[in-house]
Amino acid sequence: MLLIIFLWIALALVVGVLASGRGRHGFGWTMLACLISPLLAGIFLLVIADRSPHAKRPVPATHVDCPECGGRILREARVCRYCGATLAIPQEPPTLHGDP
Numbered sequence: 001m002l003l004i005i006f007l008w009i010a011l012a013l014v015v016g017v018l019a020s021g022r023g024r025h026g027f028g029w030t031m032l033a034c035l036i037s038p039l040l041a042g043i044f045l046l047v048i049a050d051r052s053p054h055a056k057r058p059v060p061a062t063h064v065d066c067p068e069c070g071g072r073i074l075r076e077a078r079v080c081r082y083c084g085a086t087l088a089i090p091q092e093p094p095t096l097h098g099d100p
């Protein structure tokens, strides 16, 4: 019985950690997981949208991610404004012609 309670709390803590990683209130989610069940809370957490700033955002067509620092910079930029790395001129993909 003690083991079940221990597992319950451990899973609730995991849910809390995951929640805070997703930009949610970790403590609140830990309490919620304790009250309902860690499994249910975990499922809720997966279903609701990810609020984390690290969540993947689409790269606008006018911007690219710097290969050196990952900063979002203008596609036309030759030097990264975050780390100062010199960037190669973006190359157009080779056009595919059916006939020469």
Ligand SMILES: [Zn+2]
Binding pocket: 066, 067, 068, 069, 070, 071, 080, 081, 082, 083, 084, 085
């Ligand atoms: Zn950079």
